[in-house]
Amino acid sequence: MIERRAGSVVLAWSSGKDAAWALEVLRREGWAVEALLTTINEAFDRVAMHGTRRAIVQAQAERAGLPLHVATIPWPCPNEVYEARMREASTRLVADGFTHVAFGDIFLEDVRAYRERSMEGSGLAPLFPLWGRDTLSLSREMVEAGLDAWIVTLDPKLVDPRFAGRHYDAALLDELPPEVDPCGERGEFHTCVVGGPMFTEPIDVVVGETVTREGFVFTDLRLTGGA
16 A cells, blocks of 8 residues: 655656656656646747657647646746746745655756755755666667557757657667667657556547747647647
């Protein structure tokens, strides 16, 4: 029996595999994850960096059985504007009774330190449920557990563009060169999750076109039958 931990958790939701797996781990550990928090680019109505359509993120939240809190950001977005929007979101969440915010970061010390600094005085204590995991074993664990995801963004300076739009599966992990982190933790790539043990049912998507924009390669996903 899982021992329930004290507190109410909001999970920073990128739409990708690490956030999704963080949800699975938090639930296994007894944390009460009660909402997702994502940032949406106002100009494109998509998740910042990943480029995931808002409709897919909403479908993810529905299948996770959680309400979705959205912080909108402009494009381009100076860091001070991003931080101001996140402070506003944190204030609302604390007022709603949330006590913790969780992130899917794995080993980048500077990113963790930034998140911890950002949360100081916010009323939300940061959690890092995947922290310190070996990313090779973690990537295999996710795939073997049924996590279903697609590579939707990649940095062609760090990984071959031929991986854009690929299914994140065992075959892909076997193909990734050793200098590419299998979880894309150094920014090599980002994913969009469409199924897994954290969802009640999978999300049907269509893989669309792949484009290069501002130095990154993006592959579009849309809901089956959706715009």
